[in-house]
Amino acid sequence: MSSPESEPTTVRVFVNERGVDVPRGASALDALRVADEGEAARVAAGERALVDSRGLPTAADAPTFAGAIYRTITAR
Template structure:
């Protein structure tokens, strides 16, 4: 791990990514299928508190991200 690397956690698994990477980049390293699901809107990211986190969020050392199922939109459920 160089000084330009950042250690973060995705779904309780540690991963080292280059500084400047996004949360989605970190997901993609460990779970490429989940990264595709996030991009397609089937899945979403949260932070360690469960709050929604944009995929483009820059990582910082020790950050914790979780991949969760995206809920159906209300208008999709009523059609």
């Protein structure tokens, strides 16, 4: 079993097909900011929405996890 000290400090997630590394504990919106600041601003403004790999809505403040896949869509 690994100790917490050996745990990576970042996780790899995918946003609109782009892999990005974010700090452990970052939110889905934080990951989007790393991938595309303009798109993150549109999500924050309610113009766009975040969904997961299955197309299900994801809260912007949801914590990321290694391998997570997020996409943005037009907000309805």
